[in-house]
Amino acid sequence: MPVQIQAPNGEIVEFPDGTADDVIVRAMQATYGQDDLSTASADTKALASEFSAALQNPSKAIDDQRVADAKANRDDFYSRGIYAGKYNPLGPIAKVIDAGASAAQRAPLLGWDDEITAGWRSLIGDTDYATAQAQEDAKKTAMRQQNPVASVAGDIGGGLVMARGLPNVLAGRNLPIIGRTGAAAIEAGGYGAVTGAGEAKPGDRLVGAATGGMLGAGFGATLSKVGDVLASRAARKAAGAAAPTADELKVASKSLYDQAYQSGVAIAPQAADNIVNNMTVAAGRINETLRPKTAGILADVQALRGKPMDLQTFHELRQEIDLAIRGAEPGDERMLLRMRDILNSFADNAQQGHLTGPASGLKTFREADDLWAKRSKAQLLEDLFDLADVKSGRYSQSGMENALRDKASQLYTQIVKGKVKGFTAEEIGVIRQLAKAETSGAVAKWVAKFAPRGVVSAGAGSALGASIGSLFGPAGTAIGFATPGAIGHVAARSVDNAALRGIQAVRNAAASGTAPVLNAISNRALPLIGPGAAAVSSQVQRRR
Numbered sequence: 244m245p246v247q248i249q250a251p252n253g254e255i256v257e258f259p260d261g262t263a264d265d266v267i268v269r270a271m272q273a274t275y276g277q278d279d280l281s282t283a284s285a286d287t288k289a290l291a292s293e294f295s296a297a298l299q300n301p302s303k304a305i306d307d308q309r310v311a312d313a314k315a316n317r318d319d320f321y322s323r324g325i326y327a328g329k330y331n332p333l334g335p336i337a338k339v340i341d342a343g344a345s346a347a348q349r350a351p352l353l354g355w356d357d358e359i360t361a362g363w364r365s366l367i368g369d370t371d372y373a374t375a376q377a378q379e380d381a382k383k384t385a386m387r388q389q390n391p392v393a394s395v396a397g398d399i400g401g402g403l404v405m406a407r408g409l410p411n412v413l414a415g416r417n418l419p420i421i422g423r424t425g426a427a428a429i430e431a432g433g434y435g436a437v438t439g440a441g442e443a444k445p446g447d448r449l450v451g452a453a454t455g456g457m458l459g460a461g462f463g464a465t466l467s468k469v470g471d472v473l474a475s476r477a478a479r480k481a482a483g484a485a486a487p488t489a490d491e492l493k494v495a496s497k498s499l500y501d502q503a504y505q506s507g508v509a510i511a512p513q514a515a516d517n518i519v520n521n522m523t524v525a526a527g528r529i530n531e532t533l534r535p536k537t538a539g540i541l542a543d544v545q546a547l548r549g550k551p552m553d554l555q556t557f558h559e560l561r562q563e564i565d566l567a568i569r570g571a572e573p574g575d576e577r578m579l580l581r582m583r584d585i586l587n588s589f590a591d592n593a594q595q596g597h598l599t600g601p602a603s604g605l606k607t608f609r610e611a612d613d614l615w616a617k618r619s620k621a622q623l624l625e626d627l628f629d630l631a632d633v634k635s636g637r638y639s640q641s642g643m644e645n646a647l648r649d650k651a652s653q654l655y656t657q658i659v660k661g662k663v664k665g666f667t668a669e670e671i672g673v674i675r676q677l678a679k680a681e682t683s684g685a686v687a688k689w690v691a692k693f694a695p696r697g698v699v700s701a702g703a704g705s706a707l708g709a710s711i712g713s714l715f716g717p718a719g720t721a722i723g724f725a726t727p728g729a730i731g732h733v734a735a736r737s738v739d740n741a742a743l744r745g746i747q748a749v750r751n752a753a754a755s756g757t758a759p760v761l762n763a764i765s766n767r768a769l770p771l772i773g774p775g776a777a778a779v780s781s782q783v784q785r786r787r
Contacts, residue, residue, distance in 0.1 A: 309377060313385035342390035343397035349383070350401025353434065353777050354441025357383055376445070398781065402774030414467060414772045427467030427769070428460040431776035435459015438777040458783055459776030466775060470768030486751035489625055492618035499611030503554050506604030510552040510589075514597035518589055519548045525581035536567040537578040544582075551599065554608050561586050568662075580661065613756075616665050620753035623663070627654060628746050644680065644742040651677035651746070666753070673749045682741040 248256045317338065320326075326334035349356040357379035364379075365372040387394045414427040421428075439455020440448045487495070510518070522544050531538045540563065547556070564583045568576055590612055595602050631646040655678040657663040658671055666674070676682055751757075 306377070306381065309381035310384045310388070313378075313381040314389060317385060317389065339390050339393045342386040343393035343400070345383075345386055346394045346397025347401035347404070348397075350398050350774070350777070351405045352441070354438040354781055356441075358441065373445075395782070398778050402771075402778050405774045411769050411772065414463065415769045423471060424464050424468050427772050428464035431463020431466075431772045432456045432460030434773040434776040435462070435780040438780040439783075442781050454783065455780030458780050462776045462779045463772045466768050466772055474767065486621075486754040489618050489622040489754070492614050492621060492754060496611045496614035496618055499607055499614060500555075500558060503604050503608035503611055506601055506607065508554055508598055508600035508604030508608070510554075510557060510593075511597055511599055512549060512551055514589075514593075515550065515552040516548055518552070518585065519544050521585045522582045525585055526578050534572075534575045534578055536571050536575045537582075540564055540567055540579065540582060554604070557586070557590075558608075561590075576662070617754055617756060620665055620670075621750055623654070624746060624750040624753060627651070628750070631746075643739040644682075647677055647742045647746055648680045654678075670749050670752055673745055673752075677742060677745050677749075680742075682738075682745045 248258065321334040321338050326337060352359060357376055360379045361372050361376035364370060364375040369375065370378075411430065413430040415423065416426045417423050418426045433456070435458050436452040436456035438459070440452040442455070443451025523541065526537050526541045527534075529538050529541065543560065543563065547560075561583060564579055564586070568579045568583070571579060589597075590609065593605060595605070598605060627650045628647075631643065631650045634646040634649070651674050654663065655671070655674050658666060658674070
C-alpha cells in the first residue's frame with residue numbers, strides 16, 4: 244500500500260510503499276519550502292524533484308506512473324518461465340514480436356484500440372471505463388517506448404493489410420474544382436482526423452482530430468499528386484512508344500495497298516455497277532454550276548460502269564473524292580461526303596461474292612485501310628498541333644492552351660457535322676475537353692492569369708503582390724512584387740502542358756488504335772492514402 248501524507252495545503256500526497264520516513268520528511272519540506280536540501284542525499288533530492296513536478300502536473304505524473312508500471316509488468320512477464328535467465332534471448336525477442344504484432348492489430352482500429360478494449364472491460368465488470376482506458380493506453384505507450392522500431396514496423400504492416408481491404412471512397416475521383424488531389428485530401432483528412440482523435444487524451448479529442456485531419460489531408464494530397472504524376476508519365480511514355488508517326492503509317496499502308504493490288508483481287512462487274520448506281524443516286528441532280536466537283540467525280544464514276552473495278556482504282560477514287568471535299572462549297576461537300584460513305588461502306592462490308600480473286604487480297608486491303616485511317620487522323624492532329632504552335636505566338640496572355648482550344652473547337656465542329664469521321668468516342672471526348680479548355684482546373688487557370696505574358700497581367704500581378712507585401716516592410720514589398728508573376732508563370736506552364744498532353748494523347752491514340760492516355764491509368768498509391776494518413780497522424784499525436 245502506498246504511504247499517504249497530508250500536505251500543508253490539505254492535499255493527500257502518496258509515496259511508494261517502503262519509502263523511508265526521513266526521505267518523506269525531506270521531500271515534503273523541500274516541496275513546500277520548509278527546509279534547505281543543500282545537505283540532502285542525491286536520492287532525497289531526486290525524490291523531492293519528482294514530487295514537486297507531480298504536484299505541478301499531477302495528471303501527467305499519474306500517466307507516467309501508469310506507463311512505468313506497464314513497463315515493469317512487461318519486464319516481469321518476459322523474465323519468468325521460459326523467458327527466465329539473464330542471458331536467455333527469448334525474453335527480448337518475444338517483447339519485440341509482441342510489440343510489432345500488437346501494433347499491426349491496432350492499426351485498423353485507427354487509434355481507438357484502447358477505448359474499445361476499455362469499453363469491453365467495463366461491460367464485463369472488470370473496472371470502470373476511465374481507469375481501463377488509461378491502463379490500456381499506458382500498455383500501448385509502454386510497448387512503443389520499449390520497442391519503438393517494432394511498433395512502427397507493426398503500424399506499417401497493419402496499414403498495408405488494411406490498404407488491401409478498404410476501398411477508396413473519394414481518392415481517385417476527379418471532383419469539380421478540387422480535382423483528384425482535393426478528393427484524396429478529403430479522404431485522407433478523414434482518416435487522419437479519426438486517428439488523431441483516437442490517439443489523443445480524452446480531453447484533447449477535438450485538438451487531436453483537427454491536427455490529425457490537417458496532417459492527413461496534406462499527406463493524402465501529396466501522395467495522390469505524386470502517384471498521379473508518376474503513373475501518368477509512365478502511361479504516356481508507353482503510349483508514345485507504341486504510337487507510330489503519320490509518315491510511318493503512310494509508308495506501312497502504302498506497302499499493304501501494293502500487296503493488295505498485286506493479289507489480283509477486283510470488284511466484280513455487277514458489284515461495281517451497284518456502287519456506280521448508289522453513288523449516282525447520292526450525287527443527286529447534276530448541276531455543273533452549283534456543284535461542279537460533284538459533277539466531275541460522277542463523270543469518272545460513270546466511266547466504271549459495266550466492267551470490273553480493281554482495288555487500286557477503287558482506292559484512287561476514294562482519294563479523289565477526299566481531295567475534292569477540301570475547299571468544296573457546302574452543296575458540293577454534302578454530296579461528296581455521301582459518295583465517299585458509299586465507298587467506305589463497301590470496303591468495310593464487301594463479301595467474297597462481290598469480288599474476283601483470292602480472299603487474302605481483300606483482307607490485306609482492309610488492313611491497309613485501317614493503317615490509312617490511322618494515318619489520316621494522326622496527320623490531321625499533327626497539323627492541328629503545328630497550326631496551334633504557330634498561332635500561340637499571337638496570344639501573349641493565354642499562350643498554347645488558347646491556341647489549341649481554338650483549333651480543337653474547329654475540329655470538334657467538323658466531327659459533329661460529320662465532315663470528319665473515324666475518331667472513337669474516347670478520342671472525341673478528349674478533343675471536346677480541349678475545345679472547352681477543360682484539361683486544367685479552374686483554380687490553375689485563374690492563377691495562370693498572373694503570369695507575366697503581357698503588360699496588363701504583369702502589372703496587375705506585381706501591383707497586387709507589392710501592396711500585400713508592403714504590410715511587412717520593404718522586404719515584403721520586394722517579395723510581393725515578384726511572387727504573383729512567379730506563381731502565375733508556373734501555373735501557366737502547367738495549363739499549357741496539360742493541353743499539350745491532351746492533344747498528344749489523342750494523336751497517340753489515333754496512330755496506335757488504343758484509348759487515349761491522358762491521365763494515370765492506375766495510381767497504385769491510392770490504396771495507401773487512408774492508412775498512410777492514419778499512420779502519420781498516429782505518429783505525430785503520440786509525440787505531442
